[in-house]
Amino acid sequence: MKTSKIHGSMVALVTPMDEQNAIDWEALHKLVEWHIEQGTHAIVAAGTTGESSTLPMDEHVILIGKIVNQVAGRVPVIAGTGANSTSEALLLTASAEKAGADACLLVTPYYNRPSQHGLYLHHKHIAESVAIPQILYNVPGRTAVDMLPETVAKLAKIDNIIGIKEATGSLERMREIQQLVSDDFLLISGDDLSALEFMRAGGCGEISVTANIAPAEVARMCELLAEGNVEAAREVDRKIQSLHKTLFLEANPIPVKWALAEQGKIKNNIRLPLTSLASEYHEALRTAMTEAGVL
Numbered sequence: 037m038k039t040s041k042i043h044g045s046m047v048a049l050v051t052p053m054d055e056q057n058a059i060d061w062e063a064l065h066k067l068v069e070w071h072i073e074q075g076t077h078a079i080v081a082a083g084t085t086g087e088s089s090t091l092p093m094d095e096h097v098i099l100i101g102k103i104v105n106q107v108a109g110r111v112p113v114i115a116g117t118g119a120n121s122t123s124e125a126l127l128l129t130a131s132a133e134k135a136g137a138d139a140c141l142l143v144t145p146y147y148n149r150p151s152q153h154g155l156y157l158h159h160k161h162i163a164e165s166v167a168i169p170q171i172l173y174n175v176p177g178r179t180a181v182d183m184l185p186e187t188v189a190k191l192a193k194i195d196n197i198i199g200i201k202e203a204t205g206s207l208e209r210m211r212e213i214q215q216l217v218s219d220d221f222l223l224i225s226g227d228d229l230s231a232l233e234f235m236r237a238g239g240c241g242e243i244s245v246t247a248n249i250a251p252a253e254v255a256r257m258c259e260l261l262a263e264g265n266v267e268a269a270r271e272v273d274r275k276i277q278s279l280h281k282t283l284f285l286e287a288n289p290i291p292v293k294w295a296l297a298e299q300g301k302i303k304n305n306i307r308l309p310l311t312s313l314a315s316e317y318h319e320a321l322r323t324a325m326t327e328a329g330v331l
Contacts, residue, residue, distance in 0.1 A: 041112050042139060042171075042199070042222060043240045044077030044258040047247040048085035050289050050296060051099065053305035059099060063302045068106050070301070074251035077258065079107060080243050083116035083141060084178065085289045090307040096128060101135040114243075118143030118173060122158050126165055133168040141171045141201060141243075146179035152187045163194045170196055175203040175226060185209070189216035201226040201243050207233055214238055228254075228280040232273045235261050245288055246279050249295045250330045278324035285317045295321055298331060 049071070052063035071079060081103040082088045082096050091099065100115045107113050115132035117140040119125040129140045144150075145158055163170050172191060176182035182204075191197050199222025202210055207230060210223060214237070217223075224241055225234035231242035235258065247254040253276050260269035283291045290306060294313035297304035298321075304312055313321070325331035 042078060042114070042224075044262070045075070045247050045251065045255040046078035046080055046112075046114065046224070046241055046243045047071055047076050047251060047254075048080045048083050048243050048245050049103075050248055050293055050302065051082070051086040051091070052296075052302040053307065054303060055305060057305055057307050059095065060303065060305075061102070064099075064102070065106060067296075067301060068103060071247075071251050072107070072110055075255035075259075076111065076247060076251045077241065077255060078112040078114055078138075079103060080114045080116060080141060081137075083173075083243070084143070084175070085245055085248070085292065086116060087289065087307055087310075088116050088118075090310075093124070093127070097131040097135070100132050100137060104136045112138040114139045114141050114171065116141050116143070118145070120145040120147050122161060125158070126162050129162055129166045129168060129170070133166055137168065139169040139171055139198065140166075141173050143173040143175060144179050144181050144183050146181070149181050152184055155181070155183050156187055156190055159191050159197065160194060163191075163197050167196055169198045171198060171222065171224065172200040173203070173226070174200060177203075185212040185216055188213050192217040192221045198222055199224055199240075202234075203227050205230050207237060210234055210237060210239065228283070229277075232257065232261065232269060236266065245283050245292055246276055248292050249283075249299060249301075249325065250276050250279060250328055253328065253330070276328045279328050279330075282317070282321045282324040285320065286313055291317065291321055294318075295325060298322065298325065 052060040115137040117128035203226025205227040225231040257272040
């Protein structure tokens with residue numbers, strides 16, 4: 037695929053659950069259609085916000101396939117296929133390619149804390165084994181391992197490793213990577229709070245949690261930036277700044293699933309070990325949603 041198709045607001049889509057904590061396919065279908073109607077530029081399926089860590093392999097594969105089939109090429113679908121086991125990540129990535137996903141997003145292996153050389157070999161092996169375009173995903177706050185810019189630069193030389201979702205929230209880190217990679221290597225923000233400045237500095241878009249409940253606003257902000265209308269983009273972003281913060285009052289995706297339930301989009305169900313948003317945070321998130329005009 038042309039990497040230029042991957043840009044703008046890429047929603048880190050939640051996975052709706054029913055009362056038995058099975059995937060709510062009807063709610064998922066409606067969510068996908070809503071995002072396309074609202075102008076979301078790409079859909080990230082089965083990522084962190086989609087509770088990938090509690091999706092069994094077969095369910096994970098089915099989820100990606102259903103979303104790809106429903107979207108039917110209207111926007112890119114980026115499949116979350118990372119794992120802390122190289123063999124598992126390889127199987128998921130191959131399955132996503134077979135399902136017709138446009139690209140895969142591979143989080144750094146979590147918990148087992150590989151070295152930089154281990155990270156390089158992990159991603160190199162998957163990229164050389166499966167031809168689908170692949171996006172690295174660095175989120176040390178969740179994985180306990182930080183992929184350093186030098187490792188990113190080495191991996192960027194592999195043809196089908198096309199970019200990185202950098203979720204440290206550090207613009208300095210983004211600039212370090214930018215200096216080491218080619219101009220066509222995609223730099224994608226994974227932090228809603230700093231995404232506007234990240235894109236101003238050369239990022240092509242953001243993989244957004246906030247876009248789950250404010251898809252039109254996040255998409256519009258990205259479009260205004262692409263047009264060079266920075267002040268208008270800032271104005272849109274100011275309106276949803278409180279959402280960027282309150283959606284992380286507890287571990288993602290706890291708050292965003294609660295917020296979507298408040299909007300009537302899904303039922304407020306989440307898989308253990310995550311639990312529903314604590315009542316002490318309800319008012320703050322409800323206020324932020326009202327201020328943003330999404331409730």
